[in-house]
Amino acid sequence: MADADIVFKSGTELASLIKTRQLSSVDVVRAYLARIDALNPKLNAFITITSEEAIARARQADKEIAAGRYRGPLHGLPYAPKDILATKGLRTTNGSKVTSDWVPAYESTITSRLNKAGAILIGKLNLLEFAMGSGVLSGFGPARNPWDLEHSPGGSSSGSGVALAACLTPLAVGTDTGGSIRVPAALCGIVGLKQTYGRVSRYGVTTLSWTLDHAGPMTKTVADAAMMLQAIAGPDPRDATAAHVPVPDYSKALTGDITGLRVGVPTSYFFDGNAEEVKAVRTAVDKLRGMGAAIVPVDVPHANLAGSAGWIIAMAEGACFHEKRLKDTPELFDPLVRERLEAAKFYPATDYIKSMRVRTILMDEMAQVFRKCDVMAVPGGGPAARLDTPDRARSDIKPGSSAPPFRGGNTFLGDMTGLPALTIPCGFTAGPPVLPLSIQFYGKPFDEATLFRVSHAYESATDWHKRRPPLAAGSTRTTAAAAQSMR
Amino acid sequence: MSADRARIKPLSRRQLLQALAAVGITGPAAIDLVAQARSSISAETLRQASAILGETFTADRLTVVQAALQRNLDQFQIVRDLAIDDSVEPAPVFDPRRR
Numbered sequence: 001m002a003d004a005d006i007v008f009k010s011g012t013e014l015a016s017l018i019k020t021r022q023l024s025s026v027d028v029v030r031a032y033l034a035r036i037d038a039l040n041p042k043l044n045a046f047i048t049i050t051s052e053e054a055i056a057r058a059r060q061a062d063k064e065i066a067a068g069r070y071r072g073p074l075h076g077l078p079y080a081p082k083d084i085l086a087t088k089g090l091r092t093t094n095g096s097k098v099t100s101d102w103v104p105a106y107e108s109t110i111t112s113r114l115n116k117a118g119a120i121l122i123g124k125l126n127l128l129e130f131a132m133g134s135g136v137l138s139g140f141g142p143a144r145n146p147w148d149l150e151h152s153p154g155g156s157s158s159g160s161g162v163a164l165a166a167c168l169t170p171l172a173v174g175t176d177t178g179g180s181i182r183v184p185a186a187l188c189g190i191v192g193l194k195q196t197y198g199r200v201s202r203y204g205v206t207t208l209s210w211t212l213d214h215a216g217p218m219t220k221t222v223a224d225a226a227m228m229l230q231a232i233a234g235p236d237p238r239d240a241t242a243a244h245v246p247v248p249d250y251s252k253a254l255t256g257d258i259t260g261l262r263v264g265v266p267t268s269y270f271f272d273g274n275a276e277e278v279k280a281v282r283t284a285v286d287k288l289r290g291m292g293a294a295i296v297p298v299d300v301p302h303a304n305l306a307g308s309a310g311w312i313i314a315m316a317e318g319a320c321f322h323e324k325r326l327k328d329t330p331e332l333f334d335p336l337v338r339e340r341l342e343a344a345k346f347y348p349a350t351d352y353i354k355s356m357r358v359r360t361i362l363m364d365e366m367a368q369v370f371r372k373c374d375v376m377a378v379p380g381g382g383p384a385a386r387l388d389t390p391d392r393a394r395s396d397i398k399p400g401s402s403a404p405p406f407r408g409g410n411t412f413l414g415d416m417t418g419l420p421a422l423t424i425p426c427g428f429t430a431g432p433p434v435l436p437l438s439i440q441f442y443g444k445p446f447d448e449a450t451l452f453r454v455s456h457a458y459e460s461a462t463d464w465h466k467r468r469p470p471l472a473a474g475s476t477r478t479t480a481a482a483a484q485s486m487r
Numbered sequence: 488m489s490a491d492r493a494r495i496k497p498l499s500r501r502q503l504l505q506a507l508a509a510v511g512i513t514g515p516a517a518i519d520l521v522a523q524a525r526s527s528i529s530a531e532t533l534r535q536a537s538a539i540l541g542e543t544f545t546a547d548r549l550t551v552v553q554a555a556l557q558r559n560l561d562q563f564q565i566v567r568d569l570a571i572d573d574s575v576e577p578a579p580v581f582d583p584r585r586r
Contacts, residue, residue: 302569305565305566305569307562308562308563308565308566309566312562312563312566327542339551339552339555342548342551342552342555343552343555343556343559345542346533346536346540346552346556351563351567353577354566354567354569354571354577355566356577356578357571357576357577358569358571359577359578360576360578361571361575363578395551395554395555396555396558397554397555
């Protein structure tokens, strides 16, 4: 099978071929490494590439499968985590010059579980510094959106979004404190799941905000996200916030049937964004109605506070977490990250606590919403804006513009309430450039299954997820050797 | 609250925007006016506050932080303006189990 035929397949398609030995894990890993070799110089999605180790593990996987020791659908499949997940013995940079040489002595629970399930780490993905910078001036430079190299891929899981959209990996892991899984998913046209707070352990994930951080799957299809969550979900004695809540069989939710499902659509706030995306989301909602869903109006009266209060919490906790590094090596931080963290030192404790009370209000309001519906649909947050110039990326104070109040409630709502949310593509801008548009579904606590049900049904009835960026559409077979390991 | 205190209570950002809208000033122009009307943070204020934090910032850093904080006042204000019922507790994540 040609490399291009391999890398354009979804994770679940590849899993089936590997299980039945129609395709070897080595072939799959080599195909992705060749594609990384060809496209990463333009896209800057990977910070570290683990070619030799990945091929060795793929050989091992092929041997195990041939011997009848198949571990499950992730066995032999490549994956790449955001470089903020600790990997034992492998450099973990957090996208920052501050920690550019850090080699952890421990493994994050997520990568540990993926490795145990037989998945093969092929490298580590670029990000905005410490999950909060601009990306432009971070330690490793910005990842580039394959739909248009001059447009932002979103963040902070920028490399994860880019790598999936350009088919450099079938599976990725991101983290989300204010939207950092869902925004790059929206801007790159892929699937991003921020599951319920507590559903997945954060052990070994570098903190931005203890009370807001999540880590979860980023994939090309909904079925892939379900497959990944199945492997990484569940309690963990090393993370007290990982909840003891049973993990259902998510594959059972992928029925394609949404008859009778109640889809809530907010009547205010959420639909004030980009007109093309709003139109695409309303069209998607009509599609769901046509598939048998009941559309019901809902309201989240204080949604407009989610972004502002979330920002206060995230930056205050971030400033506390980075206190020593900020004191010891402030010059190594991205200027924007430093500005945000130093400013946060002056945030009054009362503002922080009041923001935590806003969380209670939002949680109560979302509980009311979910008395009326099973999922809530809102725009995902696209399309992508142009990448900042280095001059503008240095500060939140943008030359020549009066600063608007912070907005970001469409995604911050999920982190503030801990509720699960999943973003999938639902259209494209007219262009040029042609850029992805997305819809985001919110669900009840620990009810990721219903998010999979509705998004998989929508995905099955549309072809947005099958479109490829021009840069990534053709064959990229290269004669160059696979990228050198940076270990 | 005494009657005198009630009389001098400052208008919230929302109230200011509503008042400006009533005289036909809306959009970015209104936001700029509200920002100008708000008491500003000086670098000197921050220098004194940093002593409370137990930290020392250079004059250059205080200038950067001052600009950042001034910008953030808008988003702080929307939270500060919110009247919350006494019964609403904060929602910190707390778990008594320790590793």
